[in-house]
Amino acid sequence: LFIYLLRKSRWIIVLIILAAIFCANIYLRYTPEKHTSSSILQINIKDQADELLDLYSFDQKSNINAEVALLKSEIILSKAIKSLDFDIQYFSEGEILSRNIYKSSPFIFKDLILKDSSFYEKNIYINIIDDKITLTDVNQELNYAQFIVPNKFFSSPYFSGKIQILDVETFSKSLEENRYYFKFTNTKKLQQEIAKTLNVTISDYSANTISISHVHNNPNITADICNQLALEYIDYALDKQRKSSINIGKYINAQKDSVEIRLKNSEKKIQDYKKQNDVNMTQLNSFSLENIK
Secondary structure (H helix, E strand, O other): OHHHHHHHOHHHHHHHHHHHHHHHHHHHHHOOOOEEEEEEEEOOOOOHHHHHOOOOOHHHHHOOHHHHHHHHOHHHHHHHHHHOOOOEEEEEEOOOOEEEOOOOOOEEEEEEEEOOHHHEOOOEEEEEEOOEEEEEOOOOOOEEEEEEOOOOEEEOOOEEEEEEEOOHHHHHHHOOOOEEEEEEOOHHHHHHHHHHOEEEEEEEOOOOEEEEEEEEOOHHHHHHHHHHHHHHHHHHHHHHHHHHHHHHHHHHHHHHHHHHHHHHHHHHHHHHHHHHHOOOHHHHHHHHHHHHO
């Protein structure tokens, strides 16, 4: 009976398998590939002031959770984003998918001045007509700037700057297969997006190591974010160390001045006592020596 049912439904099974293979192929073909980059940081959480004064601080010497929280913080992340070239993001649009082409865009903006803040996060499409650049909306109904000469300064009511294209002819041909657009980045929104795909964890408690990893469909972005976060943290730690050294120097100078003042005050009190009680140090020393004998 089982063999009979299997033979009867074999075409259904074959169709299900073929449908699964087809769906898997569509998914793999049209789903953006995810890339992961990671960095490892070894943290020195000893405090110079505590070492100098021979004090023990549990938080400073054994707990690196605060450093993990710092790496995840808005302070470090915003510094990293500011250091990277994320003011404008460039995209290539195919029939189904759009790809972020960070560091591989055939055109880039230079000396940008944005005059209208409503253009943040708005997709602006680039076209070339008779070797002149036109910037439009997605439907090419609105012209934001036109008759732009590549690699020359231009100005429109919305923004101004220079669009650099190394090879205008090659770029024009590529527009036949893909559409290109760019958008002015809202830093706050970008920071939130990066934070969602950023992972900062303790790699090894005993070695005081922290792992930074990030996921994105552009490998250049994820690598730059991990590396820049590590650099910003190192700069922050070095600055903190410099401030700690300055504070130690101030503490030592303050103590030195304090001791010097106390010594002078003690010496003055001794002199005042000698004057008030008519104490002769020579006689006093002779008296003391006779008593010793």
